[in-house]
Amino acid sequence: MGNTLLQKVWDLHTVRMLPTGQTQLFIGLHLIHEVTTPQAFDALRQRGWKVARPDRTFATVDHIVPTRQRQRPFLDVMAEDMIASLEHNSRDFGIPLYDIGDERQGIVHVIGPELGLTQPGMTIACGDSHTSTHGAFGAVAFGIGTSQVRDVLASQCMAIEPLKVRRIRVTGQLPRGVYAKDVILTIIQRLGVGGGNGYAYEYAGDTIERMSMDERMTICNMSIEGGARVGYVNPDETTFTYMEGRPFVPQGEAFERAKAWWRSMASDADAVYDDEVVIRAEELTPVVTWGVNPGQSIGVKERVPANTANQQVSDALTYMGLTPGQPIAGMKVDVAFIGSCTNGRLSDLREAARIVRGHHVAKGVKALVVPGSAGVQKAAEREGLDAAFREAGFEWRDAGCSMCLGMNPDKLEGNQVCAASSNRNFKGRQGSPTGRTLLMSPAMVAAAAITGRVTDVRELVEDVPAGVR
């Protein structure tokens, strides 16, 4: 009887069983950012502890950074305080920091893979719930809170309970205009926003196997929106091809040795799972959320629920300003946001740029594109994507979390409706307590920007590709 990747990585990184009944797990890579670490560093100072493995800890700034007017000090005094605190802490404890102005700066879940820090078979922790993204490489990656950040800084370990594994097999050809984002939104809708509690999600099946690393990252990124703290894809040739030549990836013979080891960490063919779910790719359509959690979604051709007897449904419809049973297509949008750790990578921007070419953003719509990292930005500019977006009436910004969450100058105002390629549509998520978010793929956001309404991208652009590119 074989093992899953989760079990192999878990066993290899287990230090011991703690008297508390938890596992002490060694963390191979700790990524940190400005928002969830200041209190953790303070705790270290108070207790006189050092950072155990500064060589396995990497810092960047993403959540609070402005995406334009980045001169220091920032206009926002509190944001300036936070970034200054991370600079000071990184210096004091000897941790590399990819700061504003550094070509390696970006959203922590974009730069880890981009720099080759994220590797198969690793345990990874970061004080951010979207750390599950790194699982796309066959790493076991945990989103943690600040007290656990303190633990990992001080000991390079965390105390944690074992997880069950649910294999989600996606099989078949994705229809035209259906992207990785639609796959994961469908999974969350079917299994529920709390359905993954206690589980790691292993994404498998031929559809996932044909996906690029960017697409796999989109899928793993939103595992947590389905309640699964960890999501992963077994490493394969696609993984290794992506990794080869990146700064922190071993080269030459060491790379060959690494590949052999990475392959050995993949789930065995006869591994046993605690649960299994099958999703048929052919049945999927472009998805849009209509409510206030990522599980409240429908196909773009469908109508929002009519059942107002359900309090949660009725509250969500009221907040969103929707009439029970109305079609979602045609809903007016005020803002279009392309970016975030879910969909702010080069292939996302390429696809959105392809949709907008020859079109222009609708009157009255504010549309912005925010690359996930300085590296993505540079690569996109080399291809002229910035010009394509600007010509179409989009703003082209610098790298950061931007409008995914209300922690920097990019925010919704009042009850604006935003078509967003990000990951959360919670009430107030985008910085206005009454702001409304519709989650969808970057291509669908691009289409909404152009028409000013929720639009089936397949109707706007004839040559939307079929399935996985």
Place this chain on the structure above:
Amino acid sequence: MGAEEIQMIEGRALPMRGEDMDTDRIMPARFLKSITFEGLEQHVFEDDRLEAKRSGHVHPFDEPTYQGASILLAGRNFGTGSSREHAPQGLRRWGIRAVIAESFAEIFFGNSLMIGLACVTAPARDVEALMALVDRDPKATLRIDLKARTCQAPGLTIAISIPDHVRDMLMTGAWDTTGLLLDRYEEVNAVSARLPYLGGFSSSPR
């Protein structure tokens, strides 16, 4: 360790109805813009509270009779979403010492344990019965007994669930784990020595 030993939580309760209550609602992101957790108690559910005020309602956290409550009663998948510890920190600093919910999101549950905020579960009908009791009598004192795994209220006792090890950690004051993780550090070094990626794959894999 030396953290507080939490065996019994006694106090008034505050019913917070609704499923999938996310941490963005418990603590809106703008209040994360600080280098300390101080003052977060002022911002618990801030946007929901403002919205309630605007529409002429009183949010449970603003309800005068619930001031001073120490037990939060909640629905399914409480604390879903962002990993921000600011959410349980805000609740704890407001005065909440235990949450009884139908279920919890995993990261929230872990973050709460790390700060000694007890999270226990009970079937929906039992949580609703407690809520109804508190609706009728906001001054009622509830008593969570972790050892007996019960919550007692006047005229009503329900069974609560909490994993054995979590209960033990709270009851013995072992919920602050850093010290434990630093004990026997030679074992940590033994693990890091067997990880090929830490040596840059300089030799053959095991």
